[in-house]
Amino acid sequence: MQNIIDRFISYVTVDTESDPNSNTCPSTEKQWNLANQLVEELKQIGLDDVTIDENAYIMATLPSNVKHDVPTIGFIAHFDTSPDFSGANVKPQIVKNYDGGDIILNQEQNIVLSPSYFKDLLQYKGQTLITTDGTTLLGADDKAGITEIVSAMEYLIQHPEIKHGTIKIGFTPDEEIGRGAHLFDVEKFGADWAYTMDGSQIGELEYENFNAGYAKLTFSGKSVHPGYAKGKMINSILLANKFLSKLPKDEVPQKTTGYEGFFHVHHITGSIEESVVELIIRDHSMKKYLQRKKLIEKIAKKINKKYSKKFGGDILKYEIGNQYFNMREKIEPVMHIVDIAEQAMKDLGIKPLIKAIRGGTDGSQLSYKGLPCPNIFAGGHNFHGKYEYVPVESMQKATEVIVKIAELTATRYE
Incomplete structure (x- = not known):
């Protein structure tokens, strides 16, 4: 020994x-x-x-x-x-x-x-x-x-x-x-x-082991003097928060075990005009893993649809990819x-x-x-x-x- x-x-x-x-x-x-x-x-x-x-x-x-x-x-x-x-x-x-x-x-x-x-x-x-x-x-x-x-x-x-x-x-x-x-x-x-x-x-x-993926979400905004911002300012930090609030609140690492999958936000940087959220996606079931990726895409598309006219295009750019299976x-x-x-x-x-x-x-x-x-x-x-x-x-x-x-x-x- x-x-x-x-x-x-x-x-x-x-x-x-x-x-x-x-x-x-x-x-x-x-x-x-x-x-x-x-x-x-x-x-x-x-x-x-x-x-x-x-x-x-x-x-x-x-x-x-x-x-x-x-x-x-x-x-x-x-x-x-x-x-x-x-x-x-x-x-x-x-x-x-x-x-x-x-x-x-x-x-x-x-x-x-x-x-x-x-x-x-x-x-x-x-x-x-x-x-x-x-x-x-x-x-x-x-x-x-x-x-x-x-x-x-x-x-x-x-x-x-x-x-x-x-x-x-x-x-x-x-x-x-x-x-x-x-x-x-x-x-x-x-x-x-x-x-x-x-x-x-x-x-x-x-x-x-997990099926593993990642998502990088880049939210854009419009900065206007806060005293005159009504109807004009778009705060990308609040947009990022709105996105995260749409994810299942209990499907996070600290509340899951065994075969339960999760979303895990591991980095956030933000300002009024741009905020970036990085997260990982995990699930043992391939079916559920793909559903998780689709959920992120679905939320992103809804946000883009809601703000496209006001912003003049997609307000959220996103990248979703695979890491391992x-x-x-x-x-x-x-x-x-x-x-x-x-x-x-x-x-x-x-x-x-x-x-x-x-x-x-x-x-x-x-x-x-x-x-x-x-x-x-x-x-x-x-x-x-x-x-x-x-x-x-x-x-x-x-x-x-x-x-x-x-x-x-x-x-x-x-």
């Missing part, structure tokens, strides 16, 4: 925060630091065909050690961290034999990780936790996944008695800004299917790949938690690029913030799941 701790810490202490405002790939130069470190490590543990391309996508191969034909499987993780919270100068803290009480992350700033708020902590009583120092995120999303994949490959190399087919691994940049799969070369990767190691708590197994459509025809992962967990005494992702994953985009790719737990909790933590035992179990999947796949095709 110490090997996993040391490996994980060597990754999270390298700053790999991605940047949504950058047009390069990777989006930040500093991602190369860990990428190059990983390439050397993969060579050292004995993997074949270790490559890194001009965009920092890393691939490597563990050759088959059986004579019969086995489908080539892959394991994928991302090495960037979220720009939502600082990933610089990460100082991991190790809490051994967690007693179930409050964990002081930062005494000076009175930052406490408490089970009274984060109830999931209690299921890890007696285990070893790795936390932040309260000033940064940890980076378990997804450096825990990288740790587990590398550790599993190292274990398989050291234990040739465990039979397996050809295994491909891939590490990507910029997943946290939605671009992790954009330049992933599925044909070069050469796997029949793969698994992203990018879930949260132990047992998670996911093959459904529910991978269930691509996974269901090959459900045996989920069954194998589920059986691996059961064989290891892990209760599978099969549920839909209320978000997206590289696996979704990869599935639509021809690489079916369910998602498996990596073990971390409270991603993208100072309360992030990961139980070491969960990383150990995820490592064992990878090994067991490789073994079961080889056995299934004997």
